[in-house]
Amino acid sequence: MDPIAPARTLLGRSRTVPGAPRRVLITGAASGLGLALAEAWAQRGWNVLLTDRDEEALARETARLAAIEPRSTRGEEAAARLASKQGAGAPPEPRIASLTLDVTDEDDWLAARDWVNETWGGLDVLVNNAGVATGGRMELASMDDWRWVVDINLLGVVAGCRTFIPQFKAQGSGHIVNTASLAGLIVPPTMASYNVVKAGVVALSETLRWELMPYGISTTVVCPNFFKTNLAQNLRTTDASVERAMDKLVSKSTIPASVIAEQVVYGVDEGKYLVLTDRQGRIAWWVKRFVPPLYRQQVAKASRRLRDSAEKYDRQPTETKG
Template structure:
């Protein structure tokens, strides 16, 4: 039985992970930004804003006082964002960097001393297929998720002498409430992203099940669905095809954007 902490555990993939870990008999602390949230039966809940170093320090104290340590940290909390580079605001860049990238950094920094003392532990960081392949109109999201992949690889080497395992999760779109977190000025991007999320045939529960298998196998790179795996392999082994696909996406976006601008004769 493992001691497990999940961030972003109140909904989406985080909730699905909490439910499945509880079903397997593990001790689970579900955390999220809400002051109060209901955790599944068998799990405990604690407020944790991943932007707050103080909240992270309090979570470490809780785990040490109640469990004597931690076995598995899942840095899962995140938001959806994106937009064309000349449309998305710098404020939105700051927001997604602070949550999706620095939130993971804070979690790793907070619990690494615990894992080093224990000479054991497993860090699992949720990135995205966007951390491996980089579609146009998603600069901010691609950048932070690629950063999570880079951080995870770095720590997989850095913490290996302490017998600490690190994994990074890179799913493609699946059905969740992630689209509700989208903000910013590029409304055309919001619409496209929401459709991809809401129309996906994959559920959070299916992704969570694949993630838990990958954790059990101590895989570094966990790609839990076929579309994400195919996209990653196409980029690695058929780069010209990958580039053509990405540029077709960009061209369609250009046509849509220019179609929304009235011509001189219509003004």
């Protein structure tokens, strides 16, 4: 039993104007989980603002999603009612839109806030999803990589929250969704920098859960296991053995981003705080909390296996690596 389940009634759906389509801003929305989330909410008739640094992919995917017919027409009907109230000559509000946003740039965040206020009159859900991947044995990971992943994966989330929390408080409603990782709960070896920032996102989310609850603002933290994504393709590491191991883990996964997205959307609808996206991840988290000796045994075993694999890889001639 979830010991905090009774609090879910206080952490439920954001309050919006009855009948109005809900409004969501998603970072890192040009690919991967962010794009899958944008598509899932577009299919439900939501107003969706996709944001990313990749302008070309952003424009392409926004055009594709704009052509999607929502599964339910409720959102479109509500949008039509709002448009009629604005007057026949008023330009229609875009249901699917995009904005270039670098999560490390505070000016970009302010521009995004101004856009949703001027265009939609507010925001219901903020999804801090943009992220990068780093990994490597501790002594091989560079300080530049540490700073890079902290700036994007942790401080980028902080910047998004700081931008929209005052607005959510003024509205008396809002929902913050932060994409962390199972690595923020389970902390596997050879991924120190990634583990640290994702654990930071989990800690931030739990803090905000209680800090913002009295204001009618909900918080959800998403902790997916490995799934089919392009994140590993952009892995930054100086440890080739870890890059090889990461490629194998992602390639073995059979879970597409669309499945993760549906679980996140359901979690937001139900006001869930923690979203674990697969059975293996839920078991691992349960074992760590309730059977710590078994958890320590399994992590120690994995650590020795990773050590042996890395040392074997290091001994290979350069021309045979890859």
